[in-house]
Amino acid sequence: MPETQNRPLLTPAFLRQLEQLQLVARRVLKGQQHGERRSRARGHSVEFADFRNYSVGDDFRYLDWNLYARLEKLFLKLYEEEQELRATLFLDASESMGFGNPVKLDAARRIAAALGYIALANFDAVGCVAMGTPDEAASDADGSAPSVTSGAVLRPIRSRKMSHRLFDFLMNIHPAGGAELNAGLRKHALSVQRGGVAMVFSDLLEPAGFENGLTALQSRGCDLCVFHILSPEERSPDFSGDFRLVDSETGAAEEVSFPRVRRTVYEKSVASWCASIRSFCRKRGILYLPVGSETPFEDVVLKTLRKTGALK
Amino acid sequence: MKFLAPIMLLFALTIPVVIALYLLKLKRQVRVVSSTFLWRRFLLDSRANAPFQKLRRNLLLLLQILILLLAVFALARPFFPTRAKPSAFRIVLLDASASMQSADVPPSRFEAAKSQAIDLANSLRDTDRMMVILVGSQPSVICPATSSREELRRVIRVAQPQDTGAAMEDAWRLAVSLARDQPDTEAHLFSDGAFTLAPDLATHLPLKYHPVGARARNVGITGLEVRRASASSAETEIFLAVENASDTPMHFDAELYFNDQLVAVRPLAMKPSEEQTLVAPLNNPSGGLVKAVLRAQDDLAVDNIATVVSRPARRPTVLLASVGNSFLERALAVQRDFDLTRIAPARLDKSQHYDIIVLDDTTPDELPSGNLLLIRTSPKDMIEIKGSEKLPVISDVKAGHPLTRFVQFDNVDIAQSLQARLPDWGVPVVESKKSPLIIAGQHGLRRIVWIGFSLLESNWPLRLSFPIFISNALRWLDPASDQDRMLQVRTGQTARLPLSKNVTTFTVETPDGRKLSLELPPKAQEIAVSQTDRAGVYRVKAGEQSLQFCANLLNAEETRNKPREKIEFGKYQVVEGGALQASNLEIWRWLALSAFAVLLGEWWYYHRIAA
Numbered sequence: 064m065p066e067t068q069n070r071p072l073l074t075p076a077f078l079r080q081l082e083q084l085q086l087v088a089r090r091v092l093k094g095q096q097h098g099e100r101r102s103r104a105r106g107h108s109v110e111f112a113d114f115r116n117y118s119v120g121d122d123f124r125y126l127d128w129n130l131y132a133r134l135e136k137l138f139l140k141l142y143e144e145e146q147e148l149r150a151t152l153f154l155d156a157s158e159s160m161g162f163g164n165p166v167k168l169d170a171a172r173r174i175a176a177a178l179g180y181i182a183l184a185n186f187d188a189v190g191c192v193a194m195g196t197p198d199e200a201a202s203d204a205d206g207s208a209p210s211v212t213s214g215a216v217l218r219p220i221r222s223r224k225m226s227h228r229l230f231d232f233l234m235n236i237h238p239a240g241g242a243e244l245n246a247g248l249r250k251h252a253l254s255v256q257r258g259g260v261a262m263v264f265s266d267l268l269e270p271a272g273f274e275n276g277l278t279a280l281q282s283r284g285c286d287l288c289v290f291h292i293l294s295p296e297e298r299s300p301d302f303s304g305d306f307r308l309v310d311s312e313t314g315a316a317e318e319v320s321f322p323r324v325r326r327t328v329y330e331k332s333v334a335s336w337c338a339s340i341r342s343f344c345r346k347r348g349i350l351y352l353p354v355g356s357e358t359p360f361e362d363v364v365l366k367t368l369r370k371t372g373a374l375k
Numbered sequence: 376m377k378f379l380a381p382i383m384l385l386f387a388l389t390i391p392v393v394i395a396l397y398l399l400k401l402k403r404q405v406r407v408v409s410s411t412f413l414w415r416r417f418l419l420d421s422r423a424n425a426p427f428q429k430l431r432r433n434l435l436l437l438l439q440i441l442i443l444l445l446a447v448f449a450l451a452r453p454f455f456p457t458r459a460k461p462s463a464f465r466i467v468l469l470d471a472s473a474s475m476q477s478a479d480v481p482p483s484r485f486e487a488a489k490s491q492a493i494d495l496a497n498s499l500r501d502t503d504r505m506m507v508i509l510v511g512s513q514p515s516v517i518c519p520a521t522s523s524r525e526e527l528r529r530v531i532r533v534a535q536p537q538d539t540g541a542a543m544e545d546a547w548r549l550a551v552s553l554a555r556d557q558p559d560t561e562a563h564l565f566s567d568g569a570f571t572l573a574p575d576l577a578t579h580l581p582l583k584y585h586p587v588g589a590r591a592r593n594v595g596i597t598g599l600e601v602r603r604a605s606a607s608s609a610e611t612e613i614f615l616a617v618e619n620a621s622d623t624p625m626h627f628d629a630e631l632y633f634n635d636q637l638v639a640v641r642p643l644a645m646k647p648s649e650e651q652t653l654v655a656p657l658n659n660p661s662g663g664l665v666k667a668v669l670r671a672q673d674d675l676a677v678d679n680i681a682t683v684v685s686r687p688a689r690r691p692t693v694l695l696a697s698v699g700n701s702f703l704e705r706a707l708a709v710q711r712d713f714d715l716t717r718i719a720p721a722r723l724d725k726s727q728h729y730d731i732i733v734l735d736d737t738t739p740d741e742l743p744s745g746n747l748l749l750i751r752t753s754p755k756d757m758i759e760i761k762g763s764e765k766l767p768v769i770s771d772v773k774a775g776h777p778l779t780r781f782v783q784f785d786n787v788d789i790a791q792s793l794q795a796r797l798p799d800w801g802v803p804v805v806e807s808k809k810s811p812l813i814i815a816g817q818h819g820l821r822r823i824v825w826i827g828f829s830l831l832e833s834n835w836p837l838r839l840s841f842p843i844f845i846s847n848a849l850r851w852l853d854p855a856s857d858q859d860r861m862l863q864v865r866t867g868q869t870a871r872l873p874l875s876k877n878v879t880t881f882t883v884e885t886p887d888g889r890k891l892s893l894e895l896p897p898k899a900q901e902i903a904v905s906q907t908d909r910a911g912v913y914r915v916k917a918g919e920q921s922l923q924f925c926a927n928l929l930n931a932e933e934t935r936n937k938p939r940e941k942i943e944f945g946k947y948q949v950v951e952g953g954a955l956q957a958s959n960l961e962i963w964r965w966l967a968l969s970a971f972a973v974l975l976g977e978w979w980y981y982h983r984i985a986a
Binding site for chain 1 (some may be wrong): 402403405406407408409410411412413414415416417420549838
């Protein structure tokens with residue numbers, strides 16, 4: 064992680080490129096505050112939506128007096144309400160995310176930073192959760208003093224000017240312990256009051272699974288996007304021989320004889336696992352994006368995400 | 376493949392022990408990974424597909440198991456059944472006679488015998504020794520006793536057959552003498568059995584007979600001669616003797632050539648084991664080469680051709696120097712094929728040349744050149760006279776000598792004879808108890824017949840045997856017969872040719888085109904050529920003198936090439952042929968060597984992966 068410390072998350076030039084982009088929500092969302100996105104709700108904006116008959120108690124300001132003059136009936140003009148998009152970034156900050164060359168967590172936070180910045184640039188709200196140790200300390204409501212402990216939460220922030228908080232928060236995440244994705248996602252799903260966009264950055268290397276967590280998030284009306292980040296060594300190990308492999312998170316050991324010729328079998332096993340996750344996500348309308356930690360994050364943001372329609 | 380100690384294969388049960396030890400001793404490298412989640416999935420997949428995946432593709436373990444297997448195999452002493460007879464010292468008698476060239480066993484019997492002999496050499500143990508004697512016209516040790524199988528194989532491979540008979544008796548005596556004081560000795564004879572052994576052979580040396588040959592299909596020339604048509608005639612004729620040694624009747628042509636010109640063709644139809652003789656007239660004024668060829672499809676080619684040198688017909692001259700002996704004169708006069716001249720002893724001129732000179736009771740100072748019939752004559756440098764003997768009684772007559780052919784001395788009485796010491800040049804043909812009465816021999820270049828008593832002092836001239844003896848003597852003394860004999864030898868025999876001028880070297884061109892250059896001792900009077908292993912015409916050049924002589928097989932024993940399954944050996948013993956006895960070729964050394972090589976390979980591989 065030294066490279067993370069030494070290098071800025073996003074360069075100014077890249078940030079300028081990101082300002083041209085916008086998050087696309089596949090459903091019309093319901094925000095807490097007015098924003099720049101159309102919602103299903105009728106409200107106060109300049110975009111006309113429909114008419115309806117007047118009923119007692121309606122605001123006279125919205126009566127269409129031109130129609131009353133012509134038809135002598137009271138009609139109320141309805142407008143689309145424009146609301147903010149709330150994006151929540153869930154980062155897996157478990158010990159396993161600190162592995163890989165390049166480090167998986169590094170790739171995760173750069174992509175998260177880019178997407179967060181895009182949302183902030185479009186007047187959307189961005190919150191962030193680092194899922195790790197259970198002793199999560201919530202940051203201040205305005206996000207002014209983010210805790211740098213793993214499992215910390217960044218309350219939603221708005222406006223591009225606040226982007227440095229997001230970046231600081233991301234930079235201060237350190238991998239430690241186990242993520243317990245199911246428990247973490249379920250917990251934060253309860254705290255998510257309204258639907259929005261939820262993005263999960265994880266290697267999904269969770270013995271207990273992650274499916275329940277994702278289902279919980281989806282049940283809160285979230286538009287879900289899973290970034291499955293694996294390092295090259297995890298997809299195709301470059302070592303062979305007889306090993307006693309120790310799990311970085313649990314400390315459990317596994318004895319493995321791994322001759323060079325068995326590498327293909329391993330790769331097939333990983334591919335089959337990824338395929339099962341993809342199948343799970345497709346069935347639930349979750350956008351699944353496998354990302355190699357070695358893939359340049361600019362490519363992920365500018366090419367892959369635009370191709371999938373998550374950005375425009 | 377079989378095993379001498381199959382119980383040792385039980386050691387293969389140690390293979391699971393090696394695997395167990397391997398699994399126990401396996402040193403695993405500790406490695407911290409992000410998560411063992413994926414590895415558990417991988418192991419589950421692997422175990423489902425291959426229960427022993429840990430053992431698969433593990434070269435070190437496989438090599439160790441291979442070493443163990445090789446060692447177990449070596450302990451079990453596997454062997455391949457082969458043909459051999461173990462013994463400490465083996466003497467191989469390899470028949471290289473003409474009959475071994477028979478092609479009934481392709482390519483030839485000799486090659487088949489060589490192959491069997493090589494098999495025997497291959498079966499030698501490291502401490503065994505073997506010797507190879509090639510039996511041709513004379514036995515020769517081509518490989519002295521050695522333990523080197525490679526040397527034995529090399530020598531046997533280059534051995535060549537000869538166009539000669541087999542001197543098997545000499546070879547056997549040689550083998551017996553070489554086997555003396557050698558423990559555990561055995562002689563192995565590789566032959567077709569086309570020879571005879573004298574019954575008095577020593578038989579204490581164990582003999583194994585390995586017969587070669589498949590069938591008897593051969594006709595051959597057993598005699599070829601150019602001779603005068605009759606005693607009184609100057610005409611010559613070719614005499615040819617042919618034998619069918621096959622089991623079946625044979626039909627073929629016999630062709631006769633004179634100086635490569637065909638002079639006669641005789642179709643022959645011969646029953647099995649039949650002998651036939653052919654006689655063909657020959658107009659031979661100048662002399663030349665007579666060749667007989669049998670156009671027969673048989674197994675042995677060498678006895679189908681024979682050549683002889685035919686000399687021009689000439690009447691030999693005889694000079695009789697006698698004071699007067701009518702019996703002798705009459706006996707000589709009836710020999711019409713000789714030109715007889717009579718002179719008184721005093722008129723004897725040594726410068727005149729006669730083929731035969733008869734001196735009757737007279738001793739000249741110097742003897743003229745030519746062969747001699749001496750009757751009561753004692754030239755000083757030829758015979759030493761000790762005295763005289765009265766009424767000598769004939770006690771011994773050398774039967775089989777050409778002089779005594781059809782001659783009986785039973786009723787011959789002698790009044791007095793010279794008592795002579797037997798010279799080293801002659802043999803006694805007739806002798807009394809005290810001294811030889813008739814001596815015959817070769818003195819230098821001339822033949823001599825010496826009669827030690829006066830004919831007139833005996834009743835021999837009155838007996839029938841006298842003119843026969845005189846006839847025999849003249850024919851024996853006739854230089855032409857001697858030269859004919861010299862110009863035609865059996866293969867393997869030494870050819871002796873008279874030398875007219877003193878030379879120190881001479882060259883011989885053999886029938887197969889080789890040119891031999893040989894040296895002569897000083898003052899040599901004859902040339903001796905002993906390298907007559909090939910049948911055909913030999914051309915000798917000594918200075919300006921050019922000679923040619925013929926070597927022919929003319930050996931009925933070799934012509935009768937029917938392979939014999941047993942041979943008579945000694946007086947009563949019969950040795951039956953048999954294949955090489957079964958023996959075992961063990962290969963445990965190779966297995967042990969392989970195990971060692973694999974061990975080295977495993978060591979190298981271990982260090983390679985450990986580095």
